Amino acid sequence: MLTQAAALVDEGGIVLDLGSGTGSTARAFRACGREQLLWRFFDNDPELLDIAGSQFAQAELVVGNLADVDALMLDGVALVTASALLDLMPRDWVTALGKRLRQEGIPFYAALSYDGKMRWTPPLPQDKAVTAHFNLHQCSDKGIGGALGPESGAQSAEVLRGLGFDVKLADSPWTLGTDQAALHAELLDGIGTAATEAGLPEGTEWAKTRRAMVKNSQAMIGHTDLLALPS
Template sequence: MGFSAEWLALRDPADRAARDAVLARRAARAAGPAPLIVDLGAGTGATWRALSPLLPPGARWRFVDNDPALLSIAAAAAGEGAETVIADLADLEALPLAGATLVTASALLDLVSADWVAGLVARLGVPFYAALSYDGRMDWTPKDPRDAAITAAFNRHQTGDKGLGPALGPDAADHAARAFEAAGFTVTLADSPWLLGPEMAALQRDLCDGIAAAAAETGLGDAADWGRARRETAALSRCMIGHLDILALPPVPPPEIAHVQH
């Protein structure tokens, strides 16, 4: 599992526009008055860019990723309020969650396994906010008769192992919601679709290349032709790529009952 800084920069405007604003504000409030946010798979700091304007002064960040080059970009942007930790996300027990008041992730849950989610839920007693998990929906304008087959093949490919076990793929946010609810968390899901028009033709082209390559790996014969056709018409096309955001709030412990001695 890994992404280039160039791809992350290209998708950043679409991510910012897609992220559900109400849920982001709720996540920022849930972090508390003196927050320490641990951002898993932090990359170049997408979650920091989204949440930092919503947080109180002095908020601290701990960026966790396996790519030191991406972490250096995130740290340079965030400044003194951030620390970086190079870590293998697959090793849940080693993730540096101590002291966190909020744990976050962006575009990560669809890459992890059911066991990974279960392990994370078992470790968390603080709010969890994960944005932009792909949910299996694609819609293109103009249409292509191959669109449905491409989407189905891509969605199958998304459930392969991305380095963190068999990936949840399009079911990620719903699965995580069920897992957190079973542990007593209060969970809210919100739509956060990419809405890409001709002004984002460059992102559309790279996106279509990736979708076509993944679909081809499943054995779909005309995936490459679909990708070329979509690339050629990107400056005239619109597409919706479905994502979901999730906020899971831990159960509130009951107040202690004062015992009065007589």
């Protein structure tokens, strides 16, 4: 799906990346051979934008709040992208964005939205409860309203299809192996804390136990990619 999204933009075309962070979407496009795109990175964190800008010299850096969809600069934009963002956003936000993109005839590629599924090898009895509570936490308000969380792929597809987009969804699981123990351990802390905050006191202890076995564990964190084409 990444290749299909990347093919929608001509060399030198402008891509607006929402919630760009340090520019991981652009790095993924570059890794699939698209090095000559003009990136417009949009985020509310100027420090992350500076890092993105240091890696893409021609990029435009825009500090702003995604809440104001009407203020997004879409002039000259051939494609709007987002990575690991849709699950943080409310359904109303996706509707507002979809309406603007539909009006302008701009396609939308949203990669790596968390889909609510997590699995570890070897398993622990608390994995299911932690996942359920983490998923609850994912639906909390991240600043713009109740987030879609694990439903973000399916619900965004429904919204965008309703607005007349041709929408494709694809599973895009993220696997953390024994060679990514440090990243895995960091992730476990975040999951445990979120599960605890969502009402599972054992979440913190679970993270500690899993951290102790991280060098011999694997994790699968389910994600969905979405491509919406204005028909």
